[in-house]
Amino acid sequence: MSTDTVIQPPRRRLRDRLPVVHQLRQSVGLQRGMLVAGLVLTGLFVLVAIFAPLIAPFGFAQLRDLEGPFGSQQPPSADHLFGTTVGGYDVLSRVLWGAQTALYVIVIAVLLSLFAGVLLGLVSGYFGGWLDRVLVVVCDAIYAFPSLLLAIVMAIVISGGQSNLWGGVFAAAISITVVFIPQYFRVIRAETVRIKAEAYVESAKVLGASNARVMFRHVLRNATRTLPLIFTLNASEAILTLAGLGFLGFGIEPTAAAEWGYDLNKALSDVSSGIWWTALYPGLAIVLVVLGITLVGESLNDLADPRLRGRRRVAQASGIVAETSVVPGGTLTAGPGGLGGLEDGESFDEHGIGVRS
Secondary structure, three states: OOOOOOOOOOOOOOHHHOHHHHHHHHOOHHHHHHHHHHHHHHHHHHHHHHOHHHHOOOOOOOOEEOOEEOOOOOOOOOOOOOOEOOOOOEHHHHHHHHHHHHHHHHHHHHHHHHHHHHHHHHHHHHHOHHHHHHHHHHHHHHOOOOHHHHHHHHHHHHHOOOOOHHHHHHHHHHHHHHHHHHHHHHHHHHHHHHHOOOHHHHHHHHOOOOHHHHHHHHHHHHHOOOHHHHHHHHHHHHHHHHHHHHHOOOOOOOOOOOOHHHHHHHOHHHHOOOOOHHHHHHHHHHHHHHHHHHHHHHHHHHHHOOOOOOOOOHHHHHHHHHHHOOOOOOOOOOEOOEHHHOOOOEEEOOOOOEEEO
């Protein structure tokens, strides 16, 4: 009795199944460079935001140290690497602390948007009917509201004109949430409508599973694959909205928290006087963070689309196919004609061309 050996495809290691590692291994060329650059900038932003109290030389509202006041509009020096603002604050400290404020807005806005948008999209797509039609009309109408204008209104309503830390953060976060909810709603609703017609969903219903169990156990788990892409693309808009609020005077006061948009607003008069450092570094921080998050989002979007995703080298692909091909007796190691198709001393080079030794 003969036994045939079935060659199993190699299993991926645990580290290769991690989201970031998997995307990095999948990307090639310029696409990989964009993804790496975006991850580096985004990771640096998150680390600075978390450890801002430890790495910032001064507090965000500190005006003096043991040697006395910092002074107004002091140029970059050994004591103040990025100089000081017109109000006498250390620019480097304000930039570092501002990353923490921006991270607060992103986290709060995304969590609220995900919770509301995913829940509404799941219910709307699963049950349909008049509720689905009403929610679709409402979400379409929300797109008519400019996000920055809505943020200004929410800042006045929530904070009552007092630009404190959490008032400003929640004003920006809630306004961003209202604008972003339709995006999550549309994605989840479309996936829910598609998935609820699948055979395994119908089987769960036949077995007596409740609507809640079907929605959250079977539909939701398969409808959220594209949410990380939307999150990365929307996070940059959250930072720009917060900066826009601060620049227009509806942001956070410097005694409550550091905010890049507010610092840019106060630096407008400095630029015309040749004082460049008060506007350069907050503006550069906004540009780099938005660029990093955008690069990550665009790279993930390209990798998720088979039409845009780059392929691996042909040699690597052919090696995987050879290892997993079903050929009696094992993998094919000779030419197209088998062992008999090779003449004495003949072999194939890396391009598949027959050569003689």
